[in-house]
Amino acid sequence: EDQVTQSPEALRLQEGESSSLNCSYTVSGLRGLFWYRQDPGKGPEFLFTLYSAGEEKEKERLKATLTKKESFLHITAPKPEDSATYLCAVQAGGSGTYKYIFGTGTRLKVLA
């Protein structure tokens, strides 16, 4: 069964304290792995797409990496405005229609 697991469930960091969020997955035929940011009361906002093992992408203080079994979202010197829930999703399956499997997210709180 296709599955996505995110850890930790919640993370509290001091401003400037770097850390990583994990997304492990079990899917048949990974087509893409997606990271989203979700602020309270809002819809998920797209951050990154990773397609193959070894790929890395960066945006400001965020860097996403991908292996054959997991993805990491590295946060370098976070600021309070980085506080949000970070969601991971995978797109898997054969040709035709594609579905997305979401993890339950990591709630990040960055303290000033």
Next chain:
Amino acid sequence: NAGVTQTPKFRILKIGQSMTLQCTQDMNHNYMYWYRQDPGMGLKLIYYSVGAGITDKGEVPNGYNVSRSTTEDFPLRLELAAPSQTSVYFCASRRGGTTDTQYFGPGTRLTVL
């Protein structure tokens, strides 16, 4: 370009009532999706559509219906609302390449009492 819009933002229903959640996208995307998000449970797929006139069930379709008469609109119908349908509902769309990004609406928070 408004992206994906959803109405209403909030709604309270009584058990047994019905309602339609509206979703519209102006990006000419082929694929559209309805998810529900419960606390600590992640996003669960209710229904999806690959184009006008074509819809299919996701993981949790019971108690819901959809239609897709135009590319832009993908309404979700709740018949005979139940407390178990209390949730936040998100609509999403994507263009439809081999692998591409879903874009989400702001959500509808529904409470069934």
